[in-house]
Amino acid sequence: MRLFRLAKIASVSLRFGLDRMLLDVDASGRLGRLWTLVFFWRRFDQPRAVRLRLALESLGPIFVKFGQMLSTRRDLLPPDLADELALLQDRVPPFPTAQALAVLEGFYGRPVDMVFRNFERTPVASASVAQVHFAELPDGTEVAVKILRPGINRVIVNDLALMDVAALVLEKLWPESRRLKPREVVAEFSKYLRDELDLMREAANCSQLRRNFKHSSLLLVPEVYWDWCGREVMVMERMHGVPVSQIAALTAQGTDLSALSRAGVEIFFTQVFRDGFFHADMHPGNIFVHADGRYIALDFGIMGTLNEVDKNYLAQNFLAFFKRDYKRVAMAHIEAGWVPAKTRVDEFEAAIRTVCEPIFDKPLKDISFGKTLLRLFQTARRFEMEVQPQLVLLQKTLLNIEGLGRQLDPELDLWKTAKPFLERWMHEQMGWRALVRSVQEEAPGWANTLPQLPRLMHHALAESTRLQAEQNRQFDRLYTRQRRHGRLLALVGLLAAALLALELHRLLG
Numbered sequence: 001m002r003l004f005r006l007a008k009i010a011s012v013s014l015r016f017g018l019d020r021m022l023l024d025v026d027a028s029g030r031l032g033r034l035w036t037l038v039f040f041w042r043r044f045d046q047p048r049a050v051r052l053r054l055a056l057e058s059l060g061p062i063f064v065k066f067g068q069m070l071s072t073r074r075d076l077l078p079p080d081l082a083d084e085l086a087l088l089q090d091r092v093p094p095f096p097t098a099q100a101l102a103v104l105e106g107f108y109g110r111p112v113d114m115v116f117r118n119f120e121r122t123p124v125a126s127a128s129v130a131q132v133h134f135a136e137l138p139d140g141t142e143v144a145v146k147i148l149r150p151g152i153n154r155v156i157v158n159d160l161a162l163m164d165v166a167a168l169v170l171e172k173l174w175p176e177s178r179r180l181k182p183r184e185v186v187a188e189f190s191k192y193l194r195d196e197l198d199l200m201r202e203a204a205n206c207s208q209l210r211r212n213f214k215h216s217s218l219l220l221v222p223e224v225y226w227d228w229c230g231r232e233v234m235v236m237e238r239m240h241g242v243p244v245s246q247i248a249a250l251t252a253q254g255t256d257l258s259a260l261s262r263a264g265v266e267i268f269f270t271q272v273f274r275d276g277f278f279h280a281d282m283h284p285g286n287i288f289v290h291a292d293g294r295y296i297a298l299d300f301g302i303m304g305t306l307n308e309v310d311k312n313y314l315a316q317n318f319l320a321f322f323k324r325d326y327k328r329v330a331m332a333h334i335e336a337g338w339v340p341a342k343t344r345v346d347e348f349e350a351a352i353r354t355v356c357e358p359i360f361d362k363p364l365k366d367i368s369f370g371k372t373l374l375r376l377f378q379t380a381r382r383f384e385m386e387v388q389p390q391l392v393l394l395q396k397t398l399l400n401i402e403g404l405g406r407q408l409d410p411e412l413d414l415w416k417t418a419k420p421f422l423e424r425w426m427h428e429q430m431g432w433r434a435l436v437r438s439v440q441e442e443a444p445g446w447a448n449t450l451p452q453l454p455r456l457m458h459h460a461l462a463e464s465t466r467l468q469a470e471q472n473r474q475f476d477r478l479y480t481r482q483r484r485h486g487r488l489l490a491l492v493g494l495l496a497a498a499l500l501a502l503e504l505h506r507l508l509g
Contacts, residue, residue: 006162009059016055017048049084056085061092061128062159062193069189071396094126099150100133107233115228119145128152129196129301134238142238143225146199153197160190196301199234205300206236212275218263220296241288241296244404255293261409265417267295268401272394273311273425280304280393282400284407304393309336314394315426321372322415326353329376339385348383355379368402368414 012018046054056067070077071085100123101112108115118136124144125132129152133145167182195201203224210221220239228235242249250257271278279286281302288296306314313336320328330348333339339348355375374395377385405412 005158009162009166012055012058016051016058018052018055047080047084049080052081053084053088056088060159062156064088065128065193066163066189069192070185092126092128094123094131095149097121097123100131100147103147103150103232104145107230116143116145129193130199135235137225137228137235141225143228143235144222144238145228146202146234146236148197148199148232156193156197160186160193163189192302198231200229200231202300203229203234203236205303208277209271209279209297209300209303212271212277213267216294218270218294219267220290220294222296222298239288239290239296239298241290243284244287244289244295245284245407247408250289253291255289257408258412260289260293260295261405261412262417263293263295264401264405264408265412265414266421268397269418269421269425272306273315273421276306276308276311278304278306278394278397280397282397282404284404287404302393304397306394310391311425312336313338314391315422317376318372318418318422319426321356321376322419324357326350326356329356333380333383333385339380339383343383348380351379351382352376368399371399 053067056063067085067088071082071088077085104112104115104119112119116135117138117140120134123131123133128149130146130148133147135143135145137143163186164183167186170182203226206221207224210223213219213221222237222239225235225237242253242255244250247257250260268278268282279297279300279302281299282297286297286299288298290296313332316332317329320326320332326349327345329352330343330345333348334341334343334345355378356372359372359375377391377395402414405414
């Protein structure tokens with residue numbers, strides 16, 4: 001099977017000229033000229049980026065997802081390729097309903113109609129990894145049932161193995177391609193794809209995000225019904241709303257598009273800076289809008305996480321960048337440990353200034369947060385910065401949010417919307433509120449420790465007394481030993497003097 005698959009990959013690559021693109025990596029150009037002589041009859045009317053997208057679509061859903069992931073690696077790909085790959089849509093024909101029913105019956109151990117009051121046989125959405133059917137629980141609760149595509153594990157294992165071989169061959173034949181890190185990219189894609197194959201992981205992500213926004217006036221997240229969930233099946237609350245890309249329908253239901261665009265930015269920054277846990281696949285297909293104007297989040301297979309160092313780094317970079325404080329930007333990278341400590345701050349500062357200063361010829365509302373972050377990454381790579389995976393996800397999500405926000409409101413000023421949020425977060429991290437929060441977080445531990453303080457203090461004093469007594473005993477033993485050594489040395493000295501006197505007496509006598 002792999003041989004047939006390999007033959008198809010080779011055929012598609014030649015048809016769309018992917019071999020020509022790979023040969024362009026060779027700086028000398030010799031291989032490219034030789035290849036042109038061999039395949040002299042081939043002519044391509046479309047740009048290379050379009051040909052790459054069409055080739056991935058021809059190879060099937062796993063390669064489409066690979067292209068989607070590559071589109072986020074703008075630190076590695078040229079802009080034309082990244083932009084075109086971002087257009088890839090993960091839409092494939094649904095698998096037969098009989099297969100969906102077989103998966104459900106195998107999981108539940110009984111017919112579907114005994115599990116659900118009603119199960120709609122026609123799927124409402126289908127992608128490369130899973131498809132969704134609407135249903136009702138026995139109590140009448142409306143739900144969405146996500147079912148893993150049968151046999152997808154085998155397809156993924158085969159395609160990933162071929163991708164890894166291709167990446168290895170590429171590194172061996174064209175050493176220049178190593179700067180693109182093809183094997184590392186395939187390994188990253190493998191992890192990302194395997195995570196999507198466990199629907200229990202997605203259900204846990206959904207549950208966490210719902211808890212984070214439980215009382216939010218901006219975002220709705222479906223409830224997970226755990227008793228019906230497993231690795232191959234996820235059952236969650238059915239959400240009713242209008243796809244965010246349907247601007248006319250949103251206007252017809254009376255949605256304030258300007259307020260909606262600002263809410264999207266606030267939701268994103270809340271996820272990043274308050275929670276450190278964000279939805280990393282916020283393209284328009286995964287976002288609906290409720291009749292009351294709240295966003296509805298769907299599809300939780302890809303989530304990003306940030307620790308306190310990450311959050312502090314991002315906040316300092318954004319604020320310093322818009323104040324044109326490039327030295328602060330450089331120091332933030334060094335303090336986070338993402339560029340070597342030996343990096344000269346003045347050189348790094350100058351490099352950042354060179355890249356970023358031209359941006360300020362534009363109005364602030366026209367400045368892209370995502371592209372700003374990307375430029376920082378690209379500049380930092382020259383100073384040996386290893387791009388952090390969580391920041392790549394963040395940058396991808398930020399570009400999605402920007403595109404969505406400006407689609408809803410072309411006049412959206414991202415900086416004006418985000419700056420107060422960032423400044424408030426920084427103040428909370430460094431001001432008296434940070435102290436109060438720290439005390440609140442530590443208080444439960446103190447409640448357990450305080451009753452033990454007298455015993456602990458007594459133990460510490462007793463231990464200190466014991467150590468002091470031991471030190472005194474050791475000092476006394478050392479002093480006694482030194483006195484003995486001193487007396488012995490004095491006796492030896494007297495004997496030596498006596499012998500010397502006797503010898504002199506003998507010589508003179």
